[in-house]
Amino acid sequence: MDFLERVVQLESATNIESWHSLIIETAHFMGFEQTLLGIIDSAQSPLHEAIILTSYSSIWRDRYDAHGYADIDPVVAHARSSVRHVIWHDDLYVTPRQKCFLEEAKSFNFKSGVTFPLHGPAAEFGMLSLQVDAENADAEKFIHSKLMEISFLKDSLFQKALGFIRNHKAEPDIMLSPREMEILKWSAIGKSTWEISKICNCSEANIDYHIKNIRSKFKVNTRRAAAVKAIALGLITV
Structure with a gap:
């Protein structure tokens, strides 16, 4: 099964549980070790209301939430204010709290990766993050080689997620010339x-x-x- 076939399979998922499994499988197929897709119905809503689909360690997720790391994570701040992807770099972490957060994240193997912001037409907000085991120049080279595929994937995932959030029923027939x-x-x-x-x-x-x-x-x-x-x-x- 090639990449496009996997994306089509994701689009055809009928429930969020099977869709979640397919997201993780597709990320692994692309060469990424861990993935997180987070969606919320408004950028102004509190992040604890977000739908989170991830293969991240539950221990790390619990620590992240318990310590309110979303409020100091520069990747989250970037995603809120930009539509451009961000490759994870140590230079993003400037304040003492951010640097401590970075060291803890690295202990859970979050050293290299990329995050794509997701912004919807009705102020919906989300992120697609993909972690890779390579580091430094090797990681950046690998991520750049996958940017086109990730861009294609994140569009599909975001539209599907919005459908789940809104609990859409089957769409009416679409007629194309x-x-x-x-x-x-x-x-x-x-x-x-x-x-x-x-x-x-x-x-x-x-x-x-x-x-x-x-x-x-x-x-x-x-x-x-x-x-x-x-x-x-x-x-x-x-």
Whole structure:
């Protein structure tokens, strides 16, 4: 089973328990040792209300919560205020409390990894964190090699998580035009807007127009998330 097939399998999960197991399996397949997906219905809500799906040590999770580490963790602060991913570096930890927190985290093998912030259209907030056993330059090189896959994965996970949070029922039938299906299929295999415009013999503006309509139909924020949903629903194949 390749990466895309695993993402489609994640999209097709019918309950949060099986979905959680698939997230961990997919992260391992990608080469990451531990993973955490946290989602909350509003960035203003207290973090203890978040849905947390993780393979982190329960001892570490209990200590993290008991000591209120979310309030001093610079990765959490970054995720609240940015949409860009952050690779874990010692330089992020500046204050004495943050440095003590870092040393304790390292004792649980949290030395290297990456976190992707998740921000939804109705102020939903979350993070996808992936830990890797490599360190320093090797870890950073490995993470950079996986950024495209992680970006694809986090879009799918976030949309699925929002569905669980809102307790959505089955979505209504989604109707795509032949042109939309063609564009979505090329998007699913990683073609850029410029490349698709050349394949379809039309302007980039026309492609952007169709992609905007596609995202609207699937109620997602990115073309990747739309592609994953379309594959899971059997609307396109790659």
